[in-house]
Amino acid sequence: MSVTQSLITLPPDLEPSKIPRHVAVIMDGNGRWAKKRGLPRILGHQRGVDTLKDLLRCCDDWGLEVLTAYAFSTENWGRPRPEVEFLMTLFERVLKHELKEMMEKNVRIRFVGDLTILPDSLQKEIAHAMDETSQNEGIQFNVATNYGSRQEILHACRAIALQVQQGKIEVGDINESLFESHLYTGGVINPDLLIRTSGEMRLSNFLLWQMAYGEMYVTHTLWPDFNRQEFHQALLNYQKRDRRFGKVNDSDN
Ligand code: FPP
Numbered sequence: 001m002s003v004t005q006s007l008i009t010l011p012p013d014l015e016p017s018k019i020p021r022h023v024a025v026i027m028d029g030n031g032r033w034a035k036k037r038g039l040p041r042i043l044g045h046q047r048g049v050d051t052l053k054d055l056l057r058c059c060d061d062w063g064l065e066v067l068t069a070y071a072f073s074t075e076n077w078g079r080p081r082p083e084v085e086f087l088m089t090l091f092e093r094v095l096k097h098e099l100k101e102m103m104e105k106n107v108r109i110r111f112v113g114d115l116t117i118l119p120d121s122l123q124k125e126i127a128h129a130m131d132e133t134s135q136n137e138g139i140q141f142n143v144a145t146n147y148g149s150r151q152e153i154l155h156a157c158r159a160i161a162l163q164v165q166q167g168k169i170e171v172g173d174i175n176e177s178l179f180e181s182h183l184y185t186g187g188v189i190n191p192d193l194l195i196r197t198s199g200e201m202r203l204s205n206f207l208l209w210q211m212a213y214g215e216m217y218v219t220h221t222l223w224p225d226f227n228r229q230e231f232h233q234a235l236l237n238y239q240k241r242d243r244r245f246g247k248v249n250d251s252d253n
């Protein structure tokens with residue numbers, strides 16, 4: 001059964017008031033998925049796009065506000081050149097093909113990361129898609145591209161230091177909300193839940209600041225095989241968590 005044909009409405013065992021507002025995903029395992037089938041790695045990425053499209057539709061159907069996907073890290077430039085070139089072309093092609101559906105579904109797309117070193121044609125397509133969808137009021141879809149959390153934090157530090165140097169703000173004005181506003185994700189609520197596929201238990205330089213109190217869910221499923229049923233399981237697991245944000249529950253007092 002195709003993922004799009006099943007679980008269209010919120011499954012009855014999920015509590016609507018406890019649906020996470022923001023889910024982030026580390027889409028790991030595309031290469032292994034392809035290798036297992038004797039296919040080139042790039043076909044794993046191609047299939048990964050279908051999974052991501054289905055997940056975005058699902059998040060929209062189930063009432064989430066934000067989906068953030070880790071599409072390309074600052075470290076991914078170290079991959080073989082043909083794979084990097086394939087990914088850049090893939091991002092561009094996906095943006096071109098999917099803009100119509102994003103407009104129909106009222107999706108607001110935003111790219112987070114240092115976009116300045118991406119190929120010019122991709123930068124143009126990104127700017128166009130972000131501009132076209134900027135007034136949409138449906139789900140926000142963040143695509144982390146050439147994203148690295150340490151670099152993001154350094155970038156924010158430099159921007160704030162410059163403002164102090166120019167006398168625009170005082171050192172005492174620097175607080176969490178000012179700092180957050182200088183991150184690539186400025187203005188976006190922090191993720192409630194981060195899902196990582198393929199079994200690895202690490203953040204891999206993704207949303208280090210933003211995930212301070214985010215919940216994590218790791219599945220051994222490879223990204224191209226991740227579907228609504230798996231997402232359903234992740235949300236069931238999330239809804240059982242006791243989110244204390246460093247405090248104690250009233251009942252424990
Ligand atoms: C990690 O799997 C996956 C990536 C580095 C690329 C993910 C990108 C997409 C699915 C395309 C998204 C497109 C848009 C426009 C949002 P891996 O290659 O590290 O897998 P492995 O660990 O099995 O080698």
